Amino acid sequence: xxxxxxxxWVHVVLSLAVxxxxxxxxxxxIKATQxxxxxxxxxxxxxxxxxxxxxxxxRDQHLGRYIANSLWIATMVTVGKTILSILAAMVLVYFRIRxxxxxFAFVLFTLLMPTEVLIVGLFDMVSLSPPDxxxxxxxxxxxxxxxxxxxxxxxxxxxxxxxxxxxPFTASATGVFLFRQHFLSIPRDLGDAARIDGAGPxxxxxxxxVPMSANTIGALAVIQFVYVWDQYLWPRVIIRDDARQVVQVxxxxxxxxxEGVYWGQVMAGALVSIVPPLVxxxxxxxxxxxxxxxxxxx
Amino acid sequence: xxxxxxxxHPIAAAVLLVPTLAVLTAFLYFPAIQSVVLSTYRxxxxxxxxxxxxxxxxxxxxxxxxxxxxxxASIQTILFALLVTGPGVxxxxxxxxxxxxxxxxxxxxxxxxxxxxxxxxxIAGTIFLFMxxxxxxxxxxxxxxxFGIKPRWLDDPALAFVVAVSAAxxxxxxxxxxxxxxxxxxxxxxxxxxAEIDGAGGIARFFRITVPMLSPTTFFLxxxxxxxxxxxxxxxxxxxxxxGPVGGxxxxxxxxxxxxxxKVFRDGFGGSSNMGLAAAQGVVLMTIAxxxxxxxxxxxxxxxxxxxx
Numbered sequence: 001x002x003x004x005x006x007x008x009w010v011h012v013v014l015s016l017a018v019x020x021x022x023x024x025x026x027x028x029x030i031k032a033t034q035x036x037x038x039x040x041x042x043x044x045x046x047x048x049x050x051x052x053x054x055x056x057x058x059r060d061q062h063l064g065r066y067i068a069n070s071l072w073i074a075t076m077v078t079v080g081k082t083i084l085s086i087l088a089a090m091v092l093v094y095f096r097i098r099x100x101x102x103x104f105a106f107v108l109f110t111l112l113m114p115t116e117v118l119i120v121g122l123f124d125m126v127s128l129s130p131p132d133x134x135x136x137x138x139x140x141x142x143x144x145x146x147x148x149x150x151x152x153x154x155x156x157x158x159x160x161x162x163x164x165x166x167x168p169f170t171a172s173a174t175g176v177f178l179f180r181q182h183f184l185s186i187p188r189d190l191g192d193a194a195r196i197d198g199a200g201p202x203x204x205x206x207x208x209x210v211p212m213s214a215n216t217i218g219a220l221a222v223i224q225f226v227y228v229w230d231q232y233l234w235p236r237v238i239i240r241d242d243a244r245q246v247v248q249v250x251x252x253x254x255x256x257x258x259e260g261v262y263w264g265q266v267m268a269g270a271l272v273s274i275v276p277p278l279v280x281x282x283x284x285x286x287x288x289x290x291x292x293x294x295x296x297x298x
Numbered sequence: 299x300x301x302x303x304x305x306x307h308p309i310a311a312a313v314l315l316v317p318t319l320a321v322l323t324a325f326l327y328f329p330a331i332q333s334v335v336l337s338t339y340r341x342x343x344x345x346x347x348x349x350x351x352x353x354x355x356x357x358x359x360x361x362x363x364x365x366x367x368x369x370x371a372s373i374q375t376i377l378f379a380l381l382v383t384g385p386g387v388x389x390x391x392x393x394x395x396x397x398x399x400x401x402x403x404x405x406x407x408x409x410x411x412x413x414x415x416x417x418x419x420x421i422a423g424t425i426f427l428f429m430x431x432x433x434x435x436x437x438x439x440x441x442x443x444x445f446g447i448k449p450r451w452l453d454d455p456a457l458a459f460v461v462a463v464s465a466a467x468x469x470x471x472x473x474x475x476x477x478x479x480x481x482x483x484x485x486x487x488x489x490x491x492x493a494e495i496d497g498a499g500g501i502a503r504f505f506r507i508t509v510p511m512l513s514p515t516t517f518f519l520x521x522x523x524x525x526x527x528x529x530x531x532x533x534x535x536x537x538x539x540x541x542g543p544v545g546g547x548x549x550x551x552x553x554x555x556x557x558x559x560x561k562v563f564r565d566g567f568g569g570s571s572n573m574g575l576a577a578a579q580g581v582v583l584m585t586i587a588x589x590x591x592x593x594x595x596x597x598x599x600x601x602x603x604x605x606x607x
Contacts, residue, residue, distance in 0.1 A: 006399075014393070044436070084317050085318070091315040094303055096303040106322070116559055117559070120332075120580050124573075125325075232419060273421060274417065274421060277418075289479070289483065
């Protein structure tokens with residue numbers, strides 16, 4: 001492959017970019033290792049207080065709790081989204097149903113509705129108390145004027161629960177789209193062979209589609225895990241009980257605790273909270289690159 | 299090519315498809331309708347009061363007492379989005395193209411360029427908040443040692459805007475570069491080699507071959523970067539500047555880093571708890587999102603180079 005000498009300027013530009021991009025995190029890393037006095041000084045010599053800083057932020061400032069919450073939530077959403085998306089895409093590609101195009105458009109159209117803009121509408125629906133009876137709910141549901149023209153009188157009553165940050169995110173236009181594209185690229189002979197063999201949808205799903213979708217599943221898992229891990233606005237609004245808070249909002253709580261900000265501890269906390277998405281990303285990097293490269297230009 | 303469906307179980311199809319449709323209906327479509335409904339109400343989050351006021355909230359933000367702050371936030375949103383998207387995507391494309399070359403240490407460069415994929419807006423905000431702290435931040439410690447100056451980065455409107463934009467670009471570089479690298483794996487090297495034999499220089503090859511070949515990815519990234527700077531950047535701004543500082547001159551009605559999403563949050567869930575007003579601005583933001591997407595696809599359809607199909 002290497003049939004000419006690498007131009008020097010390419011190395012200069014790339015090295016410079018690597019340094020500039022890494023600088024903020026290197027700085028955070030150095031400061032996370034320093035004692036409380038050194039953190040405030042201009043010194044950029046690594047110290048020995050990293051474990052001490054981490055211990056304080058993890059236990060006394062509840063970072064451990066926030067990270068556990070986020071891990072649980074991100075895992076639930078990632079698994080839920082992957083399952084629902086693969087099933088929906090399977091129907092859209094391999095089932096004979098009516099209004100297929102419209103149903104796919106209905107799913108895809110939600111790409112225009114980021115949760116962040118919907119927080120006002122979503123908040124009442126998720127936070128208000130549930131209806132007292134099924135009858136009350138049905139009388140609301142069967143009255144289009146109340147459904148479409150009036151603010152909702154009741155909701156799920158999910159304030160401060162994990163459900164409030166999991167359930168709304170278990171369906172995904174991106175996921176359905178990626179799996180549909182992938183299924184369409186699978187040779188149709190496989191589907192025909194399955195039909196000749198008389199395989200049911202379940203067999204076809206587990207014997208053919210899932211094994212052939214490793215890259216797409218990996219790519220989607222990375223995107224979704226990072227997306228959920230990074231969630232900030234919605235948890236900040238719907239979760240008022242700090243013990244249930246997610247790690248991103250937790251960082252803001254840690255900065256805000258007490259009088260002065262203990263930057264060494266904050267930096268230790270920030271760095272630790274990068275680790276889970278980094279691990280997921282590194283673990284699934286190959287699948288991610290392949291899964292996405294396959295679909296990006298089709 | 300058409301793909302003949304192989305299953306004909308309507309009940310199974312419904313069981314598999316309905317969960318997705320139900321969640322999307324309940325948690326995206328219905329809240330979108332509710333946002334529009336609430337924008338016609340005067341509604342207070344804390345008091346729980348609701349009264350129909352028609353288009354009063356929209357009058358207030360477009361022409362009424364809320365108008366100056368709303369317009370300022372709108373212009374800031376657009377400026378912020380353009381400054382994050384344009385340079386962010388362009389720099390990412392150049393870096394990814396260089397790192398994709400078969401050079402010594404290419405793998406190292408690629409890893410060192412894409413790890414910021416794991417950064418979140420909130421973490422970017424947290425680290426930049428410390429770096430640009432006027433007293434104990436590394437930036438001012440270096441500047442005061444070298445030049446004896448200590449700019450108050452996050453209190454000065456112009457500087458605060460620049461710092462927020464920089465943090466937002468930095469956070470998204472890894473994301474952009476990952477997608478470009480994935481796409482570059484699919485660009486056949488033969489194209490570039492043929493052009494080289496024909497005597498095309500490096501810059502000509504970049505603009506004539508790489509840029510057109512990457513256009514589907516650029517199209518996708520411009521869209522996701524705009525969405526990122528409209529919505530996801532909230533965590534970064536909330537931690538870094540909380541929407542401040544208030545500007546001077548014509549920018550004195552709200553904080554210079556108060557983009558529309560920050561304003562929706564603060565009007566609806568901040569001090570005044572005016573959900574109706576927040577909903578009205580949310581509807582405007584939603585409209586912008588729809589327009590940007592539709593415009594993107596219109597524009598993209600014409601200028602994007604697709605290989606083969």
